[in-house]
Amino acid sequence: MFAERVLRATGRRRRGMDRAIYALCIVAGALALLPLVLVLAYLLIEGLKGWSLGFLVSPPGGITSKNSGALNAIIGTLEMTGIGLAIAVPIGMAVALYVVEFHEGRAALIVRAAVDLVAGIPSIVIGLFIYSLIVVRMGHYSGIAGSVALALIMLPIIARTSEEMFKIVPRRMREGTMALAMPRWRAIGWVYIPTVAAGIMTGIVLAVSRAVGETAPLLFTSLGSNFVVTDPTRPMSALPLYMFQNALNIGFPAARQRAWAAALTLVAIVLIFNILGRWLGRRTLASGTRT
Amino acid sequence: MTADTDLVPIRIAHPAPEAVAARAAEADTVHQPADAAISVHKLTAYYGTKLAVRDVTFEAGQHAVTAIIGPSGSGKSTVLRALNRMLEVVPGARVEGEILFHGINLYDRDIEPAAVRRTIGMVFQQPNPFPTMSIYDNVAAAARFNGLVKTRQETDELVERCLRRAALWDEVKDTLGQSGASLSGGQQQRLCIARALAVNPEVILMDEPCSALDPIATLQIEQLARELAQQYAIVIVTHNMQQAARVSDQTVFMSMNEERAGYLVESGPTAEIFTNPRNKLTEDYITGRFG
Amino acid sequence: MTAETAPGRPESPAALVRHRGLSVGDPILKWTVRIFSWLALAAVGVMLIDTAGHSVKLLQHTSAWDFLSGTVWQPASTIYGALPFVYGTVVTSIIALIFAVPLSLGAALLVNEYLPAAVGAPVAYAIELLAAVPSVVYGFWGVVVVVPALRPVQEAIASSPLGAIPVFAGPVAGPSYFVAGVVLTIMILPILTSVARDSIRSTPRIQREGAMALGATHWETIRHVVLPFARGGILAGIILGLSRAIGETIAVLFVIGNQPQINASIFSPGYTLPSVIASEFAEANQPFHPEALIGLGVVLFIMSFVVNLAARAIVERFERRAGGADVR
Numbered sequence: 067m068f069a070e071r072v073l074r075a076t077g078r079r080r081r082g083m084d085r086a087i088y089a090l091c092i093v094a095g096a097l098a099l100l101p102l103v104l105v106l107a108y109l110l111i112e113g114l115k116g117w118s119l120g121f122l123v124s125p126p127g128g129i130t131s132k133n134s135g136a137l138n139a140i141i142g143t144l145e146m147t148g149i150g151l152a153i154a155v156p157i158g159m160a161v162a163l164y165v166v167e168f169h170e171g172r173a174a175l176i177v178r179a180a181v182d183l184v185a186g187i188p189s190i191v192i193g194l195f196i197y198s199l200i201v202v203r204m205g206h207y208s209g210i211a212g213s214v215a216l217a218l219i220m221l222p223i224i225a226r227t228s229e230e231m232f233k234i235v236p237r238r239m240r241e242g243t244m245a246l247a248m249p250r251w252r253a254i255g256w257v258y259i260p261t262v263a264a265g266i267m268t269g270i271v272l273a274v275s276r277a278v279g280e281t282a283p284l285l286f287t288s289l290g291s292n293f294v295v296t297d298p299t300r301p302m303s304a305l306p307l308y309m310f311q312n313a314l315n316i317g318f319p320a321a322r323q324r325a326w327a328a329a330l331t332l333v334a335i336v337l338i339f340n341i342l343g344r345w346l347g348r349r350t351l352a353s354g355t356r357t
Numbered sequence: 358m359t360a361d362t363d364l365v366p367i368r369i370a371h372p373a374p375e376a377v378a379a380r381a382a383e384a385d386t387v388h389q390p391a392d393a394a395i396s397v398h399k400l401t402a403y404y405g406t407k408l409a410v411r412d413v414t415f416e417a418g419q420h421a422v423t424a425i426i427g428p429s430g431s432g433k434s435t436v437l438r439a440l441n442r443m444l445e446v447v448p449g450a451r452v453e454g455e456i457l458f459h460g461i462n463l464y465d466r467d468i469e470p471a472a473v474r475r476t477i478g479m480v481f482q483q484p485n486p487f488p489t490m491s492i493y494d495n496v497a498a499a500a501r502f503n504g505l506v507k508t509r510q511e512t513d514e515l516v517e518r519c520l521r522r523a524a525l526w527d528e529v530k531d532t533l534g535q536s537g538a539s540l541s542g543g544q545q546q547r548l549c550i551a552r553a554l555a556v557n558p559e560v561i562l563m564d565e566p567c568s569a570l571d572p573i574a575t576l577q578i579e580q581l582a583r584e585l586a587q588q589y590a591i592v593i594v595t596h597n598m599q600q601a602a603r604v605s606d607q608t609v610f611m612s613m614n615e616e617r618a619g620y621l622v623e624s625g626p627t628a629e630i631f632t633n634p635r636n637k638l639t640e641d642y643i644t645g646r647f648g
Numbered sequence: 649m650t651a652e653t654a655p656g657r658p659e660s661p662a663a664l665v666r667h668r669g670l671s672v673g674d675p676i677l678k679w680t681v682r683i684f685s686w687l688a689l690a691a692v693g694v695m696l697i698d699t700a701g702h703s704v705k706l707l708q709h710t711s712a713w714d715f716l717s718g719t720v721w722q723p724a725s726t727i728y729g730a731l732p733f734v735y736g737t738v739v740t741s742i743i744a745l746i747f748a749v750p751l752s753l754g755a756a757l758l759v760n761e762y763l764p765a766a767v768g769a770p771v772a773y774a775i776e777l778l779a780a781v782p783s784v785v786y787g788f789w790g791v792v793v794v795v796p797a798l799r800p801v802q803e804a805i806a807s808s809p810l811g812a813i814p815v816f817a818g819p820v821a822g823p824s825y826f827v828a829g830v831v832l833t834i835m836i837l838p839i840l841t842s843v844a845r846d847s848i849r850s851t852p853r854i855q856r857e858g859a860m861a862l863g864a865t866h867w868e869t870i871r872h873v874v875l876p877f878a879r880g881g882i883l884a885g886i887i888l889g890l891s892r893a894i895g896e897t898i899a900v901l902f903v904i905g906n907q908p909q910i911n912a913s914i915f916s917p918g919y920t921l922p923s924v925i926a927s928e929f930a931e932a933n934q935p936f937h938p939e940a941l942i943g944l945g946v947v948l949f950i951m952s953f954v955v956n957l958a959a960r961a962i963v964e965r966f967e968r969r970a971g972g973a974d975v976r
Contacts, residue, residue, distance in 0.1 A: 474863045475863035478861060487858070487873060488855075502868050503863055553861070
């Protein structure tokens with residue numbers, strides 16, 4: 067009869083469970099965001115206290131000195147990241163080309179596996195490796211060793227991004243270059259690379275954002291220095307190293323302040339590069355492979 | 358108590374008076390053909406701003422098979438999904454009009470969509486048993502979380518009952534522990550039917566259930582539909598006219614107008630639609646002149 | 649982009665004919681690419697061999713077994729045992745996973761299932777930004793903010809009835825396995841959340857609809873359909889996070905207390921493989937001290953290698969099943 071034909075709504079317990087899980091997820095999300103908010107807040111509040119343009123361009127003084135700046139670190143970071151890129155970009159793109167364009171079967175797979183292996187190595191172990199490879203041979207710490215360590219950190223990112231970019235070069239384009247009897251090297255250099263340049267840039271930008279923030283691989287390679295050094299065969303400082311050394315001297319207020327200022331600078335640089343890189347990446351995906 | 362906390366019968370204070378009166382009048386009469394289970398009144402559906410179907414009105418009989426046929430894009434699936442409130446799952450989908458189920462408007466604000474879906478079940482075009490569950494668990498899952506069974510014995514009986522009714526029991530009774538995805542296409546679809554039966558629905562909607570199956574499995578499903586009609590109301594969407602003619606008691610023919618919106622052309626007893634259609638469009642479709 | 653409009657110097661027909669054969673440029677490029685790639689491969693090989701060579705020197709002083717199972721680390725007496733650091737690495741990683749897994753699952757579900765896309769996308773982006781912050785910043789912030797903040801928490805638990813259990817016993821110094829675990833949680837949260845989100849998002853709609861058509865509530869759909877489907881991807885993400893936690897050096901160095909000991913209580917200070925290497929290497933002038941540290945580096949390398957292999961294997965295994973999640 068009609069009265070029995072009713073719809074069965076969800077009971078209290080199940081509805082309660084549904085709502086409880088929703089609440090738990092909100093708590094989880096808030097807890098996940100909390101550290102970011104806290105870190106950024108502290109950075110801004112404490113970092114700005116000791117920050118000034120002078121910080122970026124003055125050389126360091128003693129531990130307790132008030133007017134000491136991070137020029138050595140800035141120059142060191144710029145130089146070592148630059149040299150590192152000069153190594154990592156050609157090799158990364160070469161590996162990508164090797165795998166995608168000149169697929170030589172076994173050999174290409176081995177190379178790729180090696181690059182993937184490097185990606186998984188903890189950065190301090192990379193520092194140890196370069197120590198064995200270069201520092202011991204040279205007899206002393208140097209900016210070059212630091213650069214190579216950074217290059218190893220950046221290499222897998224650049225290689226992977228380049229590989230993906232070369233893979234999505236459209237077939238019509240390839241066939242077009244073949245129809246023109248364009249030699250391979252021309253096709254790659256003049257056609258493919260310009261086409262996927264934005265995507266490769268993304269990989270490079272993201273790699274830089276990672277390398278700029280790494281401390282561990284530099285500890286036993288470039289070691290750090292209190293002098294403003296431009297000669298890469300000598301030990302050099304870098305922003306994370308600078309911050310690390312000041313942070314260890316937490317007892318001295320001046321050092322502490324410098325550490326916060328360095329942290330603010332470092333995070334600002336890293337975030338700018340990271341956001342830039344991701345924005346570039348989205349643009350590349352959105353517009354396909356058109357430049 | 359399970360019934361209280363998992364499922365709550367709901368009664369609506371104001372069912373449509375006509376329906377109540379009609380039911381009251383019919384209570385004492387002998388079996389009436391095409392006793393309406395679902396009445397659709399001027400159903401109009403939008404996906405965002407795009408009109409999908411307009412002003413669809415028909416009735417699906419109580420112990421009968423109602424087929425919805427028509428060319429691609431005529432909104433058949435849209436109408437079907439509106440019947441069990443699965444349409445609103447699509448972001449941007451909007452429904453206007455009334456769908457009366459025993460006098461209750463399913464789109465009334467007080468009615469929970471999940472309640473509708475427990476009484477009006479659905480079988481999909483692509484068989485979708487839960488791949489991470491065994492055959493037994495597939496059938497039992499919905500009954501369990503809807504609180505319809507409490508003990509292991511009740512569950513065993515339910516599973517056997519539903520698999521028998523879906524004509525699958527003999528084939529799987531010894532392998533109930535195997536994954537639901539390990540069956541053939543036709544078996545998977547029957548498993549989905551068994552799963553739908555486990556919730557004790559009144560109506561079963563089938564959205565082109567045979568289009569992914571081979572001819573033998575198709576015939577099995579068709580036969581099953583006819584058997585199930587003895588106890589449930591079946592509404593089946595199909596693009597296969599012969600299937601509609603074989604399986605259904607009533608047919609609803611839909612088509613697409615110039616604005617690519619679906620509308621109902623004609624509806625009535627299957628025998629009439631196929632031998633003596635009133636509308637020329639229907640006749641053209643039936644005889645294969647288009648669609 | 650048609651061939652006609654492809655950028656390139658237009659060649660005269662004669663030049664085209666001349667180049668039809670082997671252009672000089674092609675082999676040059678090919679060999680350059682080959683050499684660079686093999687160079688990379690060689691560099692990796694040499695690094696491994698060199699490092700292994702250095703650590704083999706350690707075997708002159710201590711047997712491999714004594715090194716790996718030794719519980720005492722006292723460079724001043726040239727005693728080198730690796731166990732305290734392996735213990736510390738394992739304990740801090742486990743603590744980090746215990747916190748990070750539920751948090752990341754909850755956050756991933758929140759972003760994908762509950763929040764509207766307009767709100768969810770910025771939240772997800774913000775969580776991913778956490779991964780960009782350098783570890784030295786986390787370390788410094790950790791020692792300045794987190795250690796003082798967690799000290800009362802640790803003391804409260806240690807002095808409560810729970811403190812009777814050795815794992816939660818005092819005394820509380822401030823820096824500890826627990827604090828290091830919390831900082832590691834923050835650092836691995838982004839990768840876990842990102843991978844979980846990808847897996848959850850890749851659940852086929854038709855599976856979800858199947859559950860909804862049976863009258864399931866939102867949570868029931870998640871529980872019976874979405875989560876089982878995303879299992880493989882989530883697991884792979886956990887292993888990736890574990891790999892990151894194992895190798896984290898600088899952040900842990902600031903907050904773990906740097907005591908080479910093995911202590912059952914998570915509130916006591918300890919040491920991990922990467923942080924001791926970073927800490928002691930610069931002044932490692934005891935005999936065999938540098939070699940011992942390099943040996944620790946080898947142990948760390950092997951640990952992370954095994955974990956990465958496991959991640960790779962899990963991803964492949966689940967991708968072979970019913971349309972598993974795509975995890976990079």
